Amino acid sequence: MKNAVDHAPVAVVLGARVWADGKVSASLRRRAEHAANLWLAAKVRAIIACGDGRTGISDTRPSEAQAIAEICRLAGVPEGAIFLEEQSGTTEENLRFARPVLKQIGAKGVMIVTDRYHAPRARLVARRIGLNAQSSCPTHAPLTFRTWIRLILREIAAYVWYALSGKGGR
Numbered sequence: 001m002k003n004a005v006d007h008a009p010v011a012v013v014l015g016a017r018v019w020a021d022g023k024v025s026a027s028l029r030r031r032a033e034h035a036a037n038l039w040l041a042a043k044v045r046a047i048i049a050c051g052d053g054r055t056g057i058s059d060t061r062p063s064e065a066q067a068i069a070e071i072c073r074l075a076g077v078p079e080g081a082i083f084l085e086e087q088s089g090t091t092e093e094n095l096r097f098a099r100p101v102l103k104q105i106g107a108k109g110v111m112i113v114t115d116r117y118h119a120p121r122a123r124l125v126a127r128r129i130g131l132n133a134q135s136s137c138p139t140h141a142p143l144t145f146r147t148w149i150r151l152i153l154r155e156i157a158a159y160v161w162y163a164l165s166g167k168g169g170r
Helices: 026-040 064-074 091-104 119-128 145-165
Strands: 010-013 046-050 082-085 110-113 133-136
Touching: 010 026, 010 091, 026 046, 026 064, 026 110, 046 064, 046 091, 064 082, 082 091, 091 119, 110 119, 119 133, 119 145
Parallel strands: 010 046, 010 110, 046 082, 110 133
Antiparallel strands: none
8 A cells, every 4th residue: 555645745946046156045945845845744745946047157055956855855855755856947947847757656636836926927827838837835924015016016016927928738
């Protein structure tokens, strides 16, 4: 008989900024820690860390995927449960380039890990590329009104653009 965790979805952690000095953004840390907590609670069976974000060959900072993986390892997720996708630079690429890894590890379901304001667009893209995905979002400290408005307006504009342009389509 298979373990219940064998049927759990695979977390796909969408990338977020790693600063020039190698420090991770609050968004990336939140997402990675949330994914690690999902794994530790047996709510996901593996983690795919997504994102490159580096600007060229002389950029020595870790990729977003490497930073996510390191945070997950430090939280107690074993190396064998973490997979890297280091080609992507956008939400669409995160999900599109994670697809072969999902197939390779026999994922039965997908749990997109991203911030709440970003989740609707991520799910739209996932649907368009043929992923049956749900999302799980970390909580974070309250944002200033100005920051919240900036993030929401950015995501509304991006969602509308993705919806109208067909971004994420096959």
